[in-house]
Amino acid sequence: MALHKSPSTVEVNRNTDWLSFPGTWTAYASAVFFFWLVCCSWTDAGNAWSTTLVLHSIVTFYLLHWKKGAPFQFDQDDYKKLTFWEQMDAGVQLTKNKKFFMAMPVVLFLLASHVTEYRQPMMSINFVLTVVLLIGKLPNMYKVRIFGINED
Numbered sequence: 001m002a003l004h005k006s007p008s009t010v011e012v013n014r015n016t017d018w019l020s021f022p023g024t025w026t027a028y029a030s031a032v033f034f035f036w037l038v039c040c041s042w043t044d045a046g047n048a049w050s051t052t053l054v055l056h057s058i059v060t061f062y063l064l065h066w067k068k069g070a071p072f073q074f075d076q077d078d079y080k081k082l083t084f085w086e087q088m089d090a091g092v093q094l095t096k097n098k099k100f101f102m103a104m105p106v107v108l109f110l111l112a113s114h115v116t117e118y119r120q121p122m123m124s125i126n127f128v129l130t131v132v133l134l135i136g137k138l139p140n141m142y143k144v145r146i147f148g149i150n151e152d
Helices: 024-040 045-066 073-079 084-091 096-115 122-137
Strands: none
Touching: 024 045, 024 096, 045 084, 045 096, 045 122, 084 096, 096 122
């Protein structure tokens, strides 16, 4: 009796498969914390958390929710109309990875708000940025382009 292997039909998205590697979340959180430490060298802890939140919001909004496609030539046609967030976990909603990336802005918001003692205008700026990021991550927003912005 001969054993035959069937060809694998599982398609791997090289743009997002690294998220399932061990240590990815730790490295991500460590990078955010390291940036906060750098900010602490020139300002107080509260402003450093707010600066970290603002920069984190801008960078992650652009990379996760604005930029489309994949950096690899062979994947361009498959993913050219999808953002990184839409490509993550093959589009499955509320996976562990997506929950982690939803929790990160909330944790940064809570840290920044508490350490700055809920002072204005930082509280309002941090709140608006966090809400914008969370709205883009909601399952109902999958493949939705508000007012046709960033639509191809």
